[in-house]
Structure formats: C-alpha cells, structure tokens
Amino acid sequence: MQFKRRKARAAIGAMALALVLSACGGGSGSGGDSEYPIAENPEFASGSTPAKLADSGKITVGVKFDQPGLGFMPPGEDNPVGFDIEMAKIIAGQLGIAPSDIQWKETVSDNREPFLQNEVVDIVIASYSITEDRQKVVGQAGPYYVTGQQLLVREEDKDKITGPEDLKGVKVCSVTGSTSIETVTKEYGAEPVPFDTYSACVRQLQNGTVDAVTTDGAILLGYAAQSPDELEVVGPVFSEERYGVGYYKGDTEMCKFLTETINQSFENGSWKSAFESTLGESGIETPEPPTTDSCSQG
Amino acid sequence: MSSVLFEEPGPKTRARHRTWAVLGSIVILAFLALVILKLWTEGAITPDKWSFLTMPSILLGLFEALLSTLFAAAIAIVLSVVFGLIFAAGRLSRVAVIRWPSILVIEFFRAVPLLLLIFFIFLVYSDVLGALGSLVISLMLYNGSVLAEVFRAGILAVPKGQAEAGYAIGMNRGQVLRLIQLPQAIRTMLPAIISQCVVALKDTALGFTIAYPGFVREGELIFTSTLYNNPIAVGIVLAAVFIAINYSLSRLAVYLEGRQRAKMAGQQGMDQTASTTEATDANTGA
Amino acid sequence: MDEYLPELMRRLLDGFSMTLFLLGWSALFATIVGTMLAIFRVSPVPPLRAFGTSYVNIFRNTPLVVLFILAVEGLPTLGVAIPFEWFAVVTLSTYTSAFICEAIRSGINTVDPGQAEASRSVGMTFGQTLGQIVLPQASRAVIPPLTSVYIALAKNTAIAAAFGVVEATGQLSNLIRDFAPFIYPSFFAIAGGYILIVAVISGIASALERKLAVVR
Incomplete structure (x- = not known):
C-alpha cells in the first residue's frame, strides 16, 4: 500500500473534504495523475451506455470501503485505494474519464444488486463474484480476477496450519452467516467465530484470540499486504470465486465494452501494474489473468 | 448532604x-x-494513540459521522413518537379488532432484541430501505412500542373527571383522547420521552452492524487502520461523546420533571423529586 | 421443509443455550456489582458515593456496542485473551450493573423515611439501618424495576452476535443462508424464543411479588 504518497496528500485531502462536506459516504475524487491510459474522445455507438458515460465525463462506481487491498477508504481521506479501485480507474480511462472525475460510492455486500437496479451507481467493482443468482437481476462482466476460499494465519503458525485439514477445533473467524464459515465448521470441524467485518476478524487474529480467518483469497491477500511480516495466506484454494464488474442487466453494449477493456488491460500491462501496486504488496506473484466470459447472455 | x-x-x-x-x-x-x-x-493510551485527534480530516470525518448518527436518531425518535401515539390509542380503543392487534404489536416488538429486528429488516428490506431506513424503522418499531406503553400509562393517569367532563359537553371518545387526555398526558410524560431519546440514541450505535456510516463505524475505520491500531483510545473518545450528549439529555429530563413536580406539588415535596426521576429513567434506560 | 425443521430446531437449541449462558452469568455478576454500587450510592462516605455515581453515569450513557468494542477489540491488545462468550459476559455485566444499581436505589427510595428514622432513633448504624430495616422492605418495590433490567439484559445478549459469539440472533444469518425461502419462519422462531425468555422472567417476578406481598 502506498502510505507515503497518501500521507503527503492527506492535508490537501482534508481541504478538499471540507469543500465537499455535503458528499455523504461517497467522496468526489481529488486530483492525481492516472497511471493508466486515458482515451481521448473515445468512439462508441451513439445512444449506448459507454457513449453516454463518455459524453458526461463522469462515472459513479460502487466499491467497498472496508477491504484493504481491494477497496479501502483510509480514515480521513476521500479517495479509496485497492485493486478494485485500480480496475475502476482503468475502465474509466477507456471512457476518457480521469480518476478525479470518478464518483466513489460505498457498497456493502448486501446492497450491490439494489444499487445497480436502482441506478444509484453506474458500475459495481466490489469483490463481486459472478454467480447465476446474481445474473438474474444484474449484469456481470469479466471475470477480471479469480480467487477462492483460503486461510489467513499468523506468520508463526504458517507451518502449523497449512490448509483446511488442520482446522479441527481451531477458532476460525469469518463474517456472520457467510458460506466460508459454514464450510470450515461443517466440513473441517473448526470452531466458528463470527464477526461483522473481515477487518474485525483480522484484528482478532493479530490479537491471538482466533487462529485463522477464512474467506476469498483476494480479500485475505489484502490484509496480508497490509502486514506482510505478521500475516500469511496459506493453503490451497477450496472454492472458486470469479470477480466481475456489475452493470445494469441487459446492457449488452456495456458488457462488450467492459469485457474488451478488461481483456485489453491484461494485454497492455495495466492489469499487472494494478495488481502489483495493491494485492501484490503481500509478496505473492502476479497470477495469470483469467479468461473472460462472452457477453451472449447479456 | x-x-x-x-x-x-x-x-x-x-x-x-x-x-x-x-x-x-x-x-x-x-x-x-x-x-x-x-x-x-x-501502549494503549500513549500519546501516539491519540494522534488521530490532531488530524483535521479525521476530526471532520468523525463529526460528519456523528451528525449522521444524530440524524438517524432524530428521525427514529420522531417516528417512534408517532408510532407510539397511534398504538397507545389503539390499545386504549374499545373496539376489540383494533385493541388486540395493537397489544400484539406492542408486546411483540418490546420483547424482541433490537439487533435481531435490525438484522431481519436489513436482510429482507434493505433493497428498498437501505441501511438508514432499516435502522430507523427498527428503532421506530422498538422505541415506538415502548413509548406506546409510556403514553398509555400517561393517559390513564389523567384524572377521570377530565374525560367525563369532555363527554358531558358532547365530545366523542376520539375527541376526548385527542383534545383532553393527550395534551395533559404529554406534559407529564415529557421526561420519560426524553429518557427514551437517550435509549434511541444509544441504540442508533447498533447501526454499525449493518454498515450505516455513523459515529461508531467511523471510529471503527480509524482503529482498524494499521496507521493507528488504537481501539481503546478510539473507544474512549466514542464513549465520551455519547456520555456527554446522553448525560445532558438526562439532566434535561430531570430538570423538566423537577419543574413539573414543583408546579403540581407547590412548595412541598421538593426533596423527593430528584430521586424519583432518577428511578424512572433507570427503568426506561435499560 | 423436511430438512428445514430439524435444522431450525438444532440451530435454535444451539443458539438459545448460548443466549441463556450469557444471560445467567451476566445477571449473576451484574446483580452482585450492582448491589454493591447501590450501597455505595446511598452510603455516608463521599468518595464511595462519588464512585457509584460516576460509574452509573458513565456506563448508563455509553452505548453497549461501544463497550463491546472496548472489551472485544481493546482488551486483547492488553494481553487479555479469553473466549468470546466471556468477553460478552464481562461487557454485559459491566453495563447492566449500572442499571441494577439504579433499580435497587429506586427501591430504597420507596421505603417510608419514617422507617429509617425509627431505626436511627434506636441507635442503629448506617449498615444496620440499610441491611435490617430498609433493604428487606425495599425488596418488593425493587422487583418491577429489576425485572425490566433483566428483560433488557436478555435482549442485550443479542449484541454478542456481532462480536464472535454464536447465539440465537446470529443464527438468523445462518438460517437465511441455508434456507433463504424460510426467512419469515426463521425470524419468528428466534423472536419466539426471546418472547418465551421474557415471559419466564416476568412470570418469576410476579410470583415473587405475590409471595413477598403475603409476607408483608
């Protein structure tokens, strides 16, 4: 995570925040040069969503504010950081929109579909797994990243807990009511410790009151990247989650644009640099980019 | 002493x-x-753990979040009073079809944990209500039901002659309730209503479990950041602010009740007023 | 449905046994601490009075959630590592004892001042006056306010669901995850459990009240 750059900007951020006090929850972007190409006067079929967005020069993106490495709003600042955020910048760039013109809107897991259905946001990039159930109500393009359930443990325990088989009787923390906590309890005999956020789980892990945290590897990597000397993601992936970009259901033009942009980012290196500057900070190697789905289903 | x-x-x-x-x-x-x-x-309260208090942007964020919490509490209280009035009237109704459902609603929401209610409403209705709506509606159902009982007690405490006088000049039951009993009851019930405000404000803090961007959640964002890692310091600040607000509100309730007693009891019985008030808000405040 | 009902029963049993565990221990500790605080608050010794008053004003005005954060997030950073259900018991007891204190104090205030005056006039000390004359008479008046405190405590145990404890309220999320179509029955079943607990507490209270009424 780029603490130095953010610290230097904090003072400016404070002033900017004072000016936009009215923005509640989602702050408007402040300046900063994009590392990604910004298309000049991009061409889209007239009347399509990408064309409308490009014309307005603004885009509202639903992201997480509480997941380090993916989508995280550092306290007292007005721009989130993380891999999802970088992906949003890449996509905005292809619409000719600078990062400063992206409106960030916090979403939590439960309100991602409503935000898209009610057009509160234009797209959602928020560790948003592609599932059949969700595709009944929203569109999902991608995946731009594939992950799966893994374990996060303390550095000193990484030889003791190497995978789900070592979890019998071990206190494992995850979010209340999540599938991950059920899997480790039912199938591997772990003792469940439910909290309302992953951050709370990770703090308990660092405090020594639980011995592992489980959820999508990408989320765990974000925490490992925050404290690379203390925490380690271990073990095989024991489920598959494919993160996609949420858009309005049935908008095929938008889907095509998103898929194309994601594929392009795989090729021109911007996906790789996005990963390396965020999740990659935990020290893991940048994986091979996934293969995206076609847009036939809409 | x-x-x-x-x-x-x-x-x-x-x-x-x-x-x-x-x-x-x-x-x-x-x-x-x-x-x-x-x-x-x-190292939980060493100076570096308090350094967030010197960051203007963080203070601003906390202030905004406090406003969101107070905003949610204010809406919840207004809705609770309305809900309480309607259901108190319903419970006092002579029509069984109105009375029994009112009793059922009041007793149900008074017995169910607020957090269960918040979880449920958020899980089922968050697509229409959002976090704020889910929180406010839950608070309304719970505090409204408590207030309904407070109002009912207050209305029943108005001397019977008042209602009879109303009927004598040809008012119907609704008019007696609205024009005679309620105005007198509300005055005597004001301290209890304020005590309930304290409860509502404290309960608004539960909004953090459904990610309502309120005061507690903002605090959580601060102490979970690796930069600070200071749950105790942040917790003390959160608690101090809540205590300051709630203590002032409780004092207001004591003052109002004291003034009322003084008005009603004339010169005598001043000694007992303060202690009885504290007893009342201990009951409602739990 | 065939799968739902047994699973519902299992989860209710699991959940409510933890809820009762939290309720029982917290009620015990809160009653002990709360009684002590009440004695402090009516005692003739100013520092004890001040301590009692500050305790009540601090913990009664702090949201329970903030206390939970201080305990569950804060105490481990001081090296306190106990199971989460005990963190919950500590937090609930700390909070509830402030209300117990006030309930008992309000009971003491209902005893006719003449009683205390009479005991003083025969030379009893503060301890004797309180222990032998006032508290026994206050015990009946104390039941209604204490009952509402215990009922509030039973409902407050639900907050532990957000802090690492698998109890009844937390089971709602589990049931919804596994049986999404049964969201209403799941909610009403859990709510019913709490209503039962509240009813039992009220029942015990009114039985006690009747019994003490006869003695009087």
Whole structure:
C-alpha cells in the first residue's frame, strides 16, 4: 500500500473534504495523475451506455470501503485505494474519464444488486463474484480476477496450519452467516467465530484470540499486504470465486465494452501494474489473468 | 448532604466515616491507577494513540459521522413518537379488532432484541430501505412500542373527571383522547420521552452492524487502520461523546420533571423529586 | 421443509443455550456489582458515593456496542485473551450493573423515611439501618424495576452476535443462508424464543411479588 504518497496528500485531502462536506459516504475524487491510459474522445455507438458515460465525463462506481487491498477508504481521506479501485480507474480511462472525475460510492455486500437496479451507481467493482443468482437481476462482466476460499494465519503458525485439514477445533473467524464459515465448521470441524467485518476478524487474529480467518483469497491477500511480516495466506484454494464488474442487466453494449477493456488491460500491462501496486504488496506473484466470459447472455 | 438513611454524624461517626473515606479513596484510586498504568505500559493510551485527534480530516470525518448518527436518531425518535401515539390509542380503543392487534404489536416488538429486528429488516428490506431506513424503522418499531406503553400509562393517569367532563359537553371518545387526555398526558410524560431519546440514541450505535456510516463505524475505520491500531483510545473518545450528549439529555429530563413536580406539588415535596426521576429513567434506560 | 425443521430446531437449541449462558452469568455478576454500587450510592462516605455515581453515569450513557468494542477489540491488545462468550459476559455485566444499581436505589427510595428514622432513633448504624430495616422492605418495590433490567439484559445478549459469539440472533444469518425461502419462519422462531425468555422472567417476578406481598 502506498502510505507515503497518501500521507503527503492527506492535508490537501482534508481541504478538499471540507469543500465537499455535503458528499455523504461517497467522496468526489481529488486530483492525481492516472497511471493508466486515458482515451481521448473515445468512439462508441451513439445512444449506448459507454457513449453516454463518455459524453458526461463522469462515472459513479460502487466499491467497498472496508477491504484493504481491494477497496479501502483510509480514515480521513476521500479517495479509496485497492485493486478494485485500480480496475475502476482503468475502465474509466477507456471512457476518457480521469480518476478525479470518478464518483466513489460505498457498497456493502448486501446492497450491490439494489444499487445497480436502482441506478444509484453506474458500475459495481466490489469483490463481486459472478454467480447465476446474481445474473438474474444484474449484469456481470469479466471475470477480471479469480480467487477462492483460503486461510489467513499468523506468520508463526504458517507451518502449523497449512490448509483446511488442520482446522479441527481451531477458532476460525469469518463474517456472520457467510458460506466460508459454514464450510470450515461443517466440513473441517473448526470452531466458528463470527464477526461483522473481515477487518474485525483480522484484528482478532493479530490479537491471538482466533487462529485463522477464512474467506476469498483476494480479500485475505489484502490484509496480508497490509502486514506482510505478521500475516500469511496459506493453503490451497477450496472454492472458486470469479470477480466481475456489475452493470445494469441487459446492457449488452456495456458488457462488450467492459469485457474488451478488461481483456485489453491484461494485454497492455495495466492489469499487472494494478495488481502489483495493491494485492501484490503481500509478496505473492502476479497470477495469470483469467479468461473472460462472452457477453451472449447479456 | 443529608439522607434519611444516616444521621447528621457526631464526632465519633465523623471519625469513622473519615477512615472509611480514606480507605475507600485509596482502594478506588489504587484500582484506577492500576488500570491506567496497565493501559499505558501496554501502549494503549500513549500519546501516539491519540494522534488521530490532531488530524483535521479525521476530526471532520468523525463529526460528519456523528451528525449522521444524530440524524438517524432524530428521525427514529420522531417516528417512534408517532408510532407510539397511534398504538397507545389503539390499545386504549374499545373496539376489540383494533385493541388486540395493537397489544400484539406492542408486546411483540418490546420483547424482541433490537439487533435481531435490525438484522431481519436489513436482510429482507434493505433493497428498498437501505441501511438508514432499516435502522430507523427498527428503532421506530422498538422505541415506538415502548413509548406506546409510556403514553398509555400517561393517559390513564389523567384524572377521570377530565374525560367525563369532555363527554358531558358532547365530545366523542376520539375527541376526548385527542383534545383532553393527550395534551395533559404529554406534559407529564415529557421526561420519560426524553429518557427514551437517550435509549434511541444509544441504540442508533447498533447501526454499525449493518454498515450505516455513523459515529461508531467511523471510529471503527480509524482503529482498524494499521496507521493507528488504537481501539481503546478510539473507544474512549466514542464513549465520551455519547456520555456527554446522553448525560445532558438526562439532566434535561430531570430538570423538566423537577419543574413539573414543583408546579403540581407547590412548595412541598421538593426533596423527593430528584430521586424519583432518577428511578424512572433507570427503568426506561435499560 | 423436511430438512428445514430439524435444522431450525438444532440451530435454535444451539443458539438459545448460548443466549441463556450469557444471560445467567451476566445477571449473576451484574446483580452482585450492582448491589454493591447501590450501597455505595446511598452510603455516608463521599468518595464511595462519588464512585457509584460516576460509574452509573458513565456506563448508563455509553452505548453497549461501544463497550463491546472496548472489551472485544481493546482488551486483547492488553494481553487479555479469553473466549468470546466471556468477553460478552464481562461487557454485559459491566453495563447492566449500572442499571441494577439504579433499580435497587429506586427501591430504597420507596421505603417510608419514617422507617429509617425509627431505626436511627434506636441507635442503629448506617449498615444496620440499610441491611435490617430498609433493604428487606425495599425488596418488593425493587422487583418491577429489576425485572425490566433483566428483560433488557436478555435482549442485550443479542449484541454478542456481532462480536464472535454464536447465539440465537446470529443464527438468523445462518438460517437465511441455508434456507433463504424460510426467512419469515426463521425470524419468528428466534423472536419466539426471546418472547418465551421474557415471559419466564416476568412470570418469576410476579410470583415473587405475590409471595413477598403475603409476607408483608
């Protein structure tokens, strides 16, 4: 995570925040040069969503504010950081929109579909797994990243807990009511410790009151990247989650644009640099980019 | 400081009380000192843990979040009062079809944990209500049901002659309730309503479990950041702000009740007023 | 449905046994601490009175959630590592004892001042007056306010669901995850459990009240 750059900007951020006090929850972007190409006067079929967005020069993106490495709003600042955020910048760039013109809107897991259905946001990039159930109500393009359930443990325990088989009787923390906590309890005999956020789980892990945290590897990597000397993601992936970009259901033009942009980012290196500057900070190697789905289903 | 429980002390008792006072102070101070020492040596309250209080942007964020919390609490209280009035009237109705459902609703929402209600409403209706709506509706159902009982007690406490006088001049039941009983009941119920405001404000803090961007959630964002990692310092700040607001509200309730008693009781009985009020808000405040 | 009902029963049993565990221990500790605080608050010794008053004003005005954060997030950073259900018991007891204190104090205030005056006039000390004359008479008046405190405590145990404890309220999320179509029955079943607990507490209270009424 780029603490130095953010610290230097904090003072400016404070002033900017004072000016936009009215923005509640989602702050408007402040300046900063994009590392990604910004298309000049991009061409889209007239009347399509990408064309409308490009014309307005603004885009509202639903992201997480509480997941380090993916989508995280550092306290007292007005721009989130993380891999999802970088992906949003890449996509905005292809619409000719600078990062400063992206409106960030916090979403939590439960309100991602409503935000898209009610057009509160234009797209959602928020560790948003592609599932059949969700595709009944929203569109999902991608995946731009594939992950799966893994374990996060303390550095000193990484030889003791190497995978789900070592979890019998071990206190494992995850979010209340999540599938991950059920899997480790039912199938591997772990003792469940439910909290309302992953951050709370990770703090308990660092405090020594639980011995592992489980959820999508990408989320765990974000925490490992925050404290690379203390925490380690271990073990095989024991489920598959494919993160996609949420858009309005049935908008095929938008889907095509998103898929194309994601594929392009795989090729021109911007996906790789996005990963390396965020999740990659935990020290893991940048994986091979996934293969995206076609847009036939809409 | 006088109390019926003990005499104006004589010299011997004074000496004994002094011993107790000294001993008690020593024990209490030693305990507090130990806690503070422990907090300090474990690095929980060292100056760096408070440094977030010098960041203007963080203070601003906390302030905004506090406003969101107060905003949610304010809406919830207004809705609760309306809900309470409707269901108190319903419960007092002579029509069984109105009375029984009202009783059912009031008793149900008073017995169910607020957090269960919040979880449920958020899980089922968050797509229409959002976090704020889910929180406010839950608070309304719970606090409204408590207030309904407060109102009902207040209305029943209005002397019977008042209602009878109303009927005598040809008012119907609704008019008597609205024009005669309620205005008098509300005045006497004001302290209890304010105490319920304290409860509602405290309960608004539960919004953090459904990610409502309120005061507690903002605090959580601060202490979870690796930059600060200071749950105790942040917790103390959060608690201090809530205590300041709620304590002022409680004082207001005591003051209002004191004024009312004074008005009603004339000169006598001043001694007892304060203590009874505190008893009332202990009941509703739990 | 065939799968739902047994699973519902299992989860209710699991959940409510933890809820009762939290309720029982917290009620015990809160009653002990709360009674002590009440004695402090009516005592003739100013520092004890001040301590009692500060305790009540601090903990009664702090949201329970903030206390939970201080305990569950804060205490481990001081090296306190106990199971989460005990963190919950500590937090609930600390909070509830402030209300117990006030309930008992309000009971003491209902005893006719003449009683205390009479005991003083026969030379009883503060301890004797309180222990032998006032508290026994206050015990009946104390039941209604204490009952509402215990009922509030039973409902407050639900907050532990957000702090690492698998109890009844937390089971709602589990049931919804596994049986999404049964969201209403799941909610009403859990709510019913709490209503039962509240009813039992009220029942015990009114039985006690009747019994003490006869003695009087």
